[in-house]
Amino acid sequence: MATTLDFYFEFSSPYGYLASTQIEALAMETGMNLQWHPILLGPMFKAMGSGPLTQIPMKGAYALHDFKRSALLAGIPYSQPDPFPIATVGAARATLYALAHHPQKAPALIKALYHAYFAEGRRIDEVDVVLQIAAECGLDRAAVAEGMASEPIKAALKKEVDDAMAKGVFGSPFMLIGDEPFWGFDRFDHIRKWLALQADAKLAHP
Amino acid sequence: MATTLDFYFEFSSPYGYLASTQIEALAMETGMNLQWHPILLGPMFKAMGSGPLTQIPMKGAYALHDFKRSALLAGIPYSQPDPFPIATVGAARATLYALAHHPQKAPALIKALYHAYFAEGRRIDEVDVVLQIAAECGLDRAAVAEGMASEPIKAALKKEVDDAMAKGVFGSPFMLIGDEPFWGFDRFDHIRKWLALQADAKLAHP
Numbered sequence: 001m002a003t004t005l006d007f008y009f010e011f012s013s014p015y016g017y018l019a020s021t022q023i024e025a026l027a028m029e030t031g032m033n034l035q036w037h038p039i040l041l042g043p044m045f046k047a048m049g050s051g052p053l054t055q056i057p058m059k060g061a062y063a064l065h066d067f068k069r070s071a072l073l074a075g076i077p078y079s080q081p082d083p084f085p086i087a088t089v090g091a092a093r094a095t096l097y098a099l100a101h102h103p104q105k106a107p108a109l110i111k112a113l114y115h116a117y118f119a120e121g122r123r124i125d126e127v128d129v130v131l132q133i134a135a136e137c138g139l140d141r142a143a144v145a146e147g148m149a150s151e152p153i154k155a156a157l158k159k160e161v162d163d164a165m166a167k168g169v170f171g172s173p174f175m176l177i178g179d180e181p182f183w184g185f186d187r188f189d190h191i192r193k194w195l196a197l198q199a200d201a202k203l204a205h206p
Numbered sequence: 207m208a209t210t211l212d213f214y215f216e217f218s219s220p221y222g223y224l225a226s227t228q229i230e231a232l233a234m235e236t237g238m239n240l241q242w243h244p245i246l247l248g249p250m251f252k253a254m255g256s257g258p259l260t261q262i263p264m265k266g267a268y269a270l271h272d273f274k275r276s277a278l279l280a281g282i283p284y285s286q287p288d289p290f291p292i293a294t295v296g297a298a299r300a301t302l303y304a305l306a307h308h309p310q311k312a313p314a315l316i317k318a319l320y321h322a323y324f325a326e327g328r329r330i331d332e333v334d335v336v337l338q339i340a341a342e343c344g345l346d347r348a349a350v351a352e353g354m355a356s357e358p359i360k361a362a363l364k365k366e367v368d369d370a371m372a373k374g375v376f377g378s379p380f381m382l383i384g385d386e387p388f389w390g391f392d393r394f395d396h397i398r399k400w401l402a403l404q405a406d407a408k409l410a411h412p
Contacts, residue, residue: 048263057254058376062387073399170264181268186392193279
C-alpha cells in the first residue's frame with residue numbers, strides 16, 4: 001500500500017501557495033498518496049502566542065522579500081496580495097466540500113484559489129469570489145454555496161484544525177508522512193532525502 | 207573585487223552550527239570573500255518579542271526533531287546539548303579577539319567552539335572551556351583570556367550586534383551579500399540560485 005503524504009495548508013500562507021504548486025509532483029515522484037488538508041492558522045498562532053509572519057518586527061520585512069524571492073527562484077508566479085493576510089474560512093470550507101463531494105475536482109480548486117490570491121490579487125476572503133472560482137473549476141456554484149454554509153462542512157473544518165493540532169501541526173505548509181513532520185516549502189528536499197534514508201534502512205533490514 | 211559574504215551566527219544556534227560547517231565551502235564555490243560575524247540573539251529576540259525556538263509551544267518539539275534530522279540529512283554530527291540554549295557572550299568575545307588578532311586561526315576556533323557544544327556537549331558558556339578550546343586551536347590561553355575581558359573586545363561585540371540589527375539581521379545563521387538578506391541554513395540553495403540570476407543579469411546587461 002502506498003504511503004500517505006498528508007499536506008496541510010492555509011490559504012493565506014505564501015509558502016503554502018508555493019508548496020501547493022509542487023506537492024502533486026512530489027507525491028508522484030516519491031510514489032505517495034496525497035491527502036489535502038485545508039487548515040486555519042489562527043488557532044495555531046493562538047496556541048503558540050504568535051501571529052502572522054509579516055507583522056513581526058524585523059522578520060516581517062524579510063518575510064515579504066523572501067516570499068517573492070522564493071517564488072522567483074522556483075519559477076512560480078507571485079504578486080504580494082494586499083490586504084494580507086485575509087480570512088480564509090470560506091475558501092477552506094469550499095475546499096472541504098469539494099474534497100468530500102467532488103474529490104477529482106478538489107486539487108484544481110485548491111490551486112485555483114491559491115493562484116487567484118497570490119498571483120492575481122483576487123479577494124478569496126469574499127464568498128462570491130470563492131464561488132466564482134469554484135464555477136471556473138467546473139463545480140456547481142449553488143451546490144458549493146450550500147455546502148460551504150452547511151453544518152457538516154463547518155464541523156469538518158473545525159475537526160481538520162483540531163486533528164491537525166493534535167498531531168503537532170502548527171504551520172503552513174506542513175507535511176506528515178506517518179508520524180514524521182515536515183514544516184515549510186523549504187523541507188521538500190528533506191522529504192526526498194528522508195524517504196531515501198527509509199528506503200536504504202529497509203534494504204539493510206528488510 | 208570579490209563579493210563579500212557576511213555570515214552572522216550565534217553560538218547557541220543549531221542551524222548556525224550546521225551552516226558554520228558548510229559556509230567556507232559555499233564561499234569558495236561561489237568565489238565570495240567570507241566575513242565571520244559572531245552575534246547574540248538575545249537583543250534580537252527582544253526586538254521581535256520572541257524567544258528561543260525550543261521554548262515555543264508546538265514549534266519547540268518540532269524544532270528539536272528538525273535540528274537532529276537536518277544534521278543527519280546533511281551528514282553533520284549532532285547531539286542535542288543540555289543545557290540549551292546557553293550564554294554565548296564569552297565564546298563570541300573570544301571569536302572577536304581571534305578575528306582581530308589572529309584572523310588565520312579564527313575560522314578553526316569558531317568551528318571548534320560550535321563542534322564542542324553541538325557534537326561533544328562541552329559547556330562553551332564557561333570561560334575555562336572556551337580558553338581550553340582556544341588553546342587546542344593554537345591560540346595563547348592567557349592572551350585570549352585577557353582579550354575576552356578587555357573593553358575594546360566587549361565594545362566590538364556590542365557593535366557587531368548593533369550593526370547587524372541596523373542591517374536587518376534578526377536570526378542565526380544570517381547571510382548578507384551586499385544588501386541581499388538570507389536567513390537560515392535552508393537558504394544556502396537560494397544563495398546559489400540568486401547568485402546565478404545576478405550573473406545572468408550581468409551577462410544580459412553588462
